[in-house]
Amino acid sequence: MKKLFSLLVIVGMAAMIACGPSAQEKAAKEKAKQDSIAKVQKAKDDSIAAVKKVKDDSIAAVKKVKDDSIAAAAKKPVKGTKTTKPTGTKTTPTKTDKSKVKAGQGKG
Secondary structure (H helix, E strand, C coil): CCHHHHHHHHHHHHHHHHHHHCCCHHHHHHHHHHHHHHHHHHHHHHHHHHHHHHHHHHHHHHHEEEEEEHHHHHCCCCCCCCCCCCCCCCCCCCCCCCCHCCCCCCCC
């Protein structure tokens, strides 16, 4: 009985291996593999395009800032001309409290 069971197991395994996938199954598996590769390649290309766009945008922004600062510098007055100084508020010094004066500092 033990030999018969072993023989059936071996025959069953051989039948499973011999059947294998059909040509259609192999073709479907290969097509799925190619589709997956194409999807990854498209995602990679889209990512590269996005990075290029961000890079180009940042270069354009830097160029604009540079051009704006050059234009602003051209509008500044020439050195040596009179300019008005902003008037600020004067601060008055506060008197020290007698309790804060240390011994030996004196009054003046």
